[in-house]
Amino acid sequence: MGMSRAASLSADEFDYEFVPETDQSFENALANARDGRRLSVADGVELITTGTDTPGIDPERKELVLEAADRRRAEVVGEEVTFVANVNNNVTTACNTGCLFCNFKDTAHQFETEHDADHAGFTKTLEESREIVADAVERGVYEVTSVSGLHPGLALNEEHHELLDPENPELNYKPPGVYDTPPATYEEYIRGMAETGAHVHSMTPEEVEHAQRGADWDYEHVYRELHDAGLDTVPGTAAEILVDEVRDVICPGKIDTGEWVESMEAAASVGLPMTATIMYGHVENAMHRVKHLQVVRDLQDRTGNITEFVPLSFVHQNTPLHEHGVVETGASREEDELMIAVSRLFLDNVEHVQSSWVKYGDEHGMKLLNCGADDFMGTILSEEITKRAGGEYGEFRSFDDYVEMIEAIGRVPVERSTDYTERRRVTGDGPHGPTLGPEADGTPLL
Template sequence: MNRITDAKAISLLKDGDILTLAQQADKIRQKLHPGNIVTFVIDRNINYTNICVNECRFCAFYRRPEQAGAYLLSIDEILEKVQATIDAGGTQIMLQGGLHPDVDFQYYIDILRAIKKKFDIVIHSFTATEILHFSKITGYSFTEVLKRLQNAGLSSLPGGGAEILVDRVRKIVSPKKIMTDDWLEVMRCAHNIGMKSTATMVLGLGETIEERIEHMQKIRQLQEETGGFRAFIMWSFQPGHTELGGEKISSWDYLKTLAVSRIYFDNISHIQGSWVTQGKNIGQMSLAFGADDLGSIMLEENVVKAAGTSNHMSVNSMIDTIRKADKIPAQRDTAYNIIKKLTD
């Protein structure tokens, strides 16, 4: 199959028939992942602090240090959450949080070491935004920061912080946050030391169709160079309680863009559907639009919830959702290895 060009991808997003795109994306999914297996992971997203200096306009989660509700978790509190995750059958921990102005790098190293000392669980944590922050407060290069985290127990990086990898958009919605080149460079440095990651995209931040494809092009190009992205994960901006405000994009727009992403990313194996922002029904429909994975059941999630969107998924509900899409559910690990198929 010939690689789709950026111009063609733009044309498909603008003028393509959504059902035809779904069929094309689903055919690619079947070729890459035969057997109609759809995977999910059991994990917990531990937001260690909501205090953040970035103050992104699209974020309803952050607090300033003096604000009511501002918090910083202790290591003991984090360990309790990890224990609860393991008790629930979880295999992965995601540590993500605000950029706290008064916490030094050792706090993060101590968290990782404490978790690895007590538990056998994969730590898939810290976005590129946090890595840049750690670099600024220590003076270390991205690679040095990543190596120190890796030595303390970090396995891989989530793709958060990407939003739209076009600085025009970023300067409007999150002017203090990591810019495009730094996000890509953090991922390049991680991949170069053998640390895999995911890539993400947030729709509905005022980007154009052309900018959506520009975002995808930058990820596809880096993947050509490093091969370090395990999956592409896309969700939609939730405007509730945010400074940016606005309207949610339609489910139609989300599904169409998802299908084009599956067609476009010929060098990324997994495409994840988002039930967290889209809800269970559209999450289920994503399995007909190229997605082969439904992400995590998320034993804990605070960022999207802060924007007024709260969808829940138990293991049984996840299994039922996948089965009712005529697919075979399977629990996976962070590296997308299947732990067990749930055929009964």
């Protein structure tokens, strides 16, 4: 079957090995999905393109895919829609990795004391980082999510600092003292956040790679040390698209697919629950999206530690990919719906699929809860990453907002812990606030 126009996205100019062509039919793929059979990559591609035999997205076929996914969602998790009371606490924006989809980083040399020019980035001291989290916990927050730039002055601990040679450019290392605000170590930041009583969701596979550069340690050693320091769960971000020919275009400085998987397996082997993500809507095609889902499903078959899958629609504004004219726009709403739906159908071993209101906005985010998603992210008291990449949406969702939005679509609002082991239905007239956090007493967050 031919390659559909929608499926080719804006990636026509890349000479990819993997293209969205299959010998499956849309009808057979849909039947497999409806009957609950494990989907092949060809099935996934047929569903996510609404058939490679026709160009563009067919609206009637799309509705059939969304319906199948919504029904599957109801069978797997019922009518509850979950959310978590959380705070974002990214400790630094300094980064030299230069991913082309990112506007979070500021080239790290600007942070050095000798550099005079102004920049919009920041590094938090250990004390500042801890206080932000302590304040949020006092308000009732349960979780801190912390994902940072790969600051050259960041190391796992003091032992790591001693191993790192500032003269070796391959290590991307400088002693903390050369920076206006010297960063603490990864272990210190994690311990500081954990001491507040918050559940610490941090250390992506990319950060763990940075935390072992130049040392003779494996990922497992690093995750074990971090777990001992208070790390509770791991965000499976830095995944982008887990197909190397796409990574070579958008993030050549990052770890490859094999290393990402190895790192996640290491996290699982020390007992850490984790999430998995996909960032789509840039230079990848439909085959890449589905191959990514297969990498995640295989990883979950081996580990069982993935609590939820989080599709992230690429926010193109203010990113190098957009500024260089490589990507004109992000995914369409129809593509978002199909991404969520096929994630639900393809990942038969992952219980929860998230609709991210930060990426999609409220209205579209609510629609996606009817396309297979059942988790609606978190309150997020601050969210530098999306703001700096030009995301247009507000930065905070109160419990009352959540209750109103979720009840408006006839579902049941449920406050959850990060790993879903604790859940509480939020019912009755407001005002509502969190109750699961160590200091939470049902008072609204703000």
